[in-house]
Amino acid sequence: MILYFSGCGNSFFVARQLSSLIDSALVKINPADPSPALTLSEGEPLGIVCPVYAWAVPRLVSDYVSRIQSCQRPAYCFLACTCGDNVGRTPERFAKVLQRKGWQLDAAFSFVMPETYINLPGFNIDSPEKEQRKISAVRQRLPEVAARIKNREHVIDVVRGKIPRFNSYVTNALFYGLLITDRKFRVNGDCISCGLCEKSCPLGNISLVDGRPQWHGNCTNCLSCYHRCPMNAINFGKATVGKGQYIFKEEK
Ligand SMILES: Cc1cc2nc3c(=O)[nH]c(=O)nc-3n(C[C@H](O)[C@H](O)[C@H](O)COP(=O)(O)O)c2cc1C
DSSP states (O other), rough: OOEESSSHHHHHHHHHHHHHHHHOOOEEEETSSSSBOOOOOOOEEEEEEESSSSSSOOOOHOOOHHBOSOOOOOEEEEEEEESSSOOTTTHHHHHHHTTTTTOOOOOOEEEEEEOOOOSSSOOOOOOOHHHHHHHHHHHHHHHHHHHHTEEEOOOOOOOOOHHHHIIIIIHHOOOOHHHHSSTTTTTTTTTTOOHHHHHHOOOOEEETTTTTTESSOOOOOOOOHHHOOOOOOOTTTTTTTTOOOOOOOOOO
């Protein structure tokens, strides 16, 4: 079984591909589920596929995994995380979450995909050429990773980047403390009240009030609303004004 979370489609793509390559069921993480159930058949692997947020598994994903009600320990557990650049010590941090359940992380893989984080000055989406290059490289890597999962390899094969420990612990704590908020989201006059932001929010955190989106305080900054808006009418303060949008599209 593969459990996945995805804001802008990158992780959903990787999850879909892996699920078909290793012939595994695909289950979307429902962050609102207070006690998720998990039933694996004898020897069935468990995979978690999600983006990396501030050099760690998004808290909503690790919280979900912590809440899973199951006395079964997966025979083999892997993490496949997507990132724009690198993942720091994401596997080690996530391994601790599993350890607290009496589970073990057997393998971790990173997939460098197009950038979705744009909420800080200096951050933007990749050029179309860079997006294509990253997606082609991931398409090539997927069968090799699937084969290693099928062989039940014990391996950590991730791009860590510079100062991985600092980023995964110190920067992550600062990021969650200071930057993960929906208080700065605004919609401008170009909004056409299509409701795509509301429909696509994986946390159900947006509703249209008088035809305009309102955010309700339960946001992980996945940026699905920003990137999917057909009018590019949503901004996060001033930091995103004039920046690009990206959603994974199958033909890429
Ligand atoms: C809130 C947030 C934090 C992010 N943090 C990182 C990071 O620490 N390192 C990195 O390489 N990419 C980071 N990214 C980029 C995403 O991990 C990357 O684009 C991912 O593939 C998006 O997956 P998705 O389309 O499934 O949501 C971040 C993106 C967001 C929205």
